[in-house]
Amino acid sequence: MNRLRESGSSSSAERWLLAAAYRLANQPDAAASLVRREPVDVVDGVTNEYTFGSELRERAVMLMALALMGRDDDAAKVVDAISADLADARWHNTQAVAFALVSVARWAQAEPPEPYSVDYSTGGTGTT
Numbered sequence: 001m002n003r004l005r006e007s008g009s010s011s012s013a014e015r016w017l018l019a020a021a022y023r024l025a026n027q028p029d030a031a032a033s034l035v036r037r038e039p040v041d042v043v044d045g046v047t048n049e050y051t052f053g054s055e056l057r058e059r060a061v062m063l064m065a066l067a068l069m070g071r072d073d074d075a076a077k078v079v080d081a082i083s084a085d086l087a088d089a090r091w092h093n094t095q096a097v098a099f100a101l102v103s104v105a106r107w108a109q110a111e112p113p114e115p116y117s118v119d120y121s122t123g124g125t126g127t128t
Contacts, residue, residue: 012038013058020065031069040066040074041081056085056092060099067107075107 010018015034022031042058059082066075082100085092092100 012042013053013061016058016062016065020061020068023065023068028069031065035065035069040071040077054093054096056082057096057099059085060096060103063103063107064099067103067110079104079107 015038019031019034022028022034040062042055042062059078063075063078063082066072066078082104086097086100
């Protein structure tokens, strides 16, 4: 991982994925330094046509790293973008959809659920 980090010739998605690996290896400072100057957005049309890369997959990789690093506000914005991508009528390759679903699921598990209550009634009697 250190050789990859020091090479300096990696794409944005590669840096986000490497940052996630460093965070999993319990090296949060190395993870943060890798993506300190990276924008938390994917520039449209910057994917490599010779791979299965896509804007959706790059957002999913970014979300995975953001969730591991505890950057909740940025992660929520990326989740919104992923949701919009999945909700539109465009075709997405299987790899991109899989990365998106896994990263959103991991993000959802990382977020503690907020307390809630439910009001309902049956037969004219209400309860909470």
